[in-house]
Amino acid sequence: MKAMFRAPFFCTLVLSLLTRAEDIVPQTITLSSRVAPAGKSLKRRALSPENIPLADFFKGTDLQWFGNITVGTPPQDVTVVFDTGSSTLEFASTLCSTCASQIQFDPDQSKTFVNGGHTSTITFGTGVGVDPVIGDNYQLQLLNGTDTVSVGGLSSPNVPLFLITEQTPTFDIDPFSGIQGMSARAQGFFAALIARGLPSLFGLFLTPLAVGNAELTIGGFDQSKFSGDLTFASQAGHGATWELASPSIAVNGKTNSVLKTKRTIIFDSGTSNVLFDTDTANAMYAFISPEIQPNPAEPGTYGIACDLIPTLPAVIDITFTSQQGKPFNLTIPSTELSVGPFANNASLCQTLINAFDGLELVGGSLLKHYYSVWDVGNQRLGFAAV
Known part of the structure; x- marks a missing residue:
């Protein structure tokens, strides 16, 4: 599936520092612990950051970085691009007859999946990698629902998500199943984790294939x-x-x-x-x-x-x-x-x-x-x- 800037309104859109060091006064992120007032206890325990390894989809040039999440109970593996150009979670499902090349989530095997009953269609504004969009050749049909989502060792119940029920053939080359949006307004599983005390930031180490070891850090960054x-x-x-x-x-x-x-x-x-x-x-x-x-x-x-x-x-x-x-x-x-x-x-x-x-x-x-x-x-x- 494409982790790209989408056509407006579903959506979410979709170079070494050459300035001399003496011209920059950097500001670093400081994470401080919360102290409970005297006689009171914290109502929640802060969650710790998690590192998620990322693979690189390479087709002559670096195209996409993706990693594993799990969805459902019992958990099923799903591969997603962690996409700062989108806000929602959607991935291939067994309801999709045109998703044979991706890992598919089976909602019937999850006892915590709730079918939202609403279908929708989205058309993307950019395709995977470097291919231009022509007309509606990058399009998905979706079914909404909720389920438990885990990323690394962090888990959230009742997360809003979308199951892909049909996709155009341009998605067939994708080695990943979908997209986890990581927009500037936390939503879905990330918003739920922040509500439970996870620091509201993440770090990305998107490396060329030749370097490897790409990584997402949820709730912090890897110095x-x-x-x-x-x-x-x-x-x-x-x-x-x-x-x-x-x-x-x-x-x-x-x-x-x-x-x-x-x-x-x-x-x-x-x-x-x-x-x-x-x-x-x-x-x-x-x-x-x-x-x-x-x-x-x-x-x-x-x-x-x-x-x-x-x-x-x-x-x-x-x-x-x-x-x-x-x-x-x-x-x-x-x-x-x-x-x-x-x-x-x-x-x-x-x-x-x-x-x-x-x-x-x-x-x-x-x-x-x-x-x-x-x-x-x-x-x-x-x-x-x-």
Whole structure:
């Protein structure tokens, strides 16, 4: 299933720190214990953070990171992408005749499953990895319900979820069963755990396949996975979307009036490539190579002869502002420029930046070069070099 920015309204949407260390005054997350007033006891015991190993779906480039959860009583294994670009939990079920390639949850085998009886259809705005969406070729039909969900050693009863009852063939390549949304407004199992005392943040270590050991830390972050200090920036919005304000972009150290436009950029761990409006995409490619041109066979994509890719510098610096008012850069290196040959032309390689008017988004191609902390309670994002 796709862990991607969805079409509006169901939904949830859907680069080393190059700024010198002396220009950044990082703020670190401090977790403090609660002290009970004299003569009283705490009504709940705080839960401890849990580390969940993540596997990398690799198809010429890193596409998705996914891990195991369990659903039901007795528990059934389900694999999901932990997706910061969505809010809900949905996964393949035995009710789905078109989900044969994924692990399927059997609601009849769970004594705690409650069928909500409501069906719905969602269409995604981006596909898995780098494939563009054309019409409704990324679409799911769902049945709502509730059940017990466990992640690592943490468990919550009566969690709202959706069973996939039908999916389009574009989902067939997915090695995972579904999506667990991890939006900026805690919902579902995460909200239930926070209510029981779990700290309201999580850390992501999304590594390239060659590095391995990718990890999600629920309720905290793993300081052994990064060097130096975390730099935090405040959420730009007040909704469920993880997004930061950016005053400028530079490509290969160069910028122009289009790239200096103030914009809000979404951070989506469930999307692999980069989406900018058409003018911005064209301005960025102008600093890389005039040979990079739109590919009309797949609207919104660009390409260049594969044998030219190694000769092209394509360092993308996106500037943000820390909570201390200091600018810092998140950088996508040149190694991310190519996302592999087009299906209709093996000699033409698709390049990283897609044109998508009305949406500006970065995903795994940026995040895998940093350790990231998603602080729901304090509404901020943190980054550190790995």
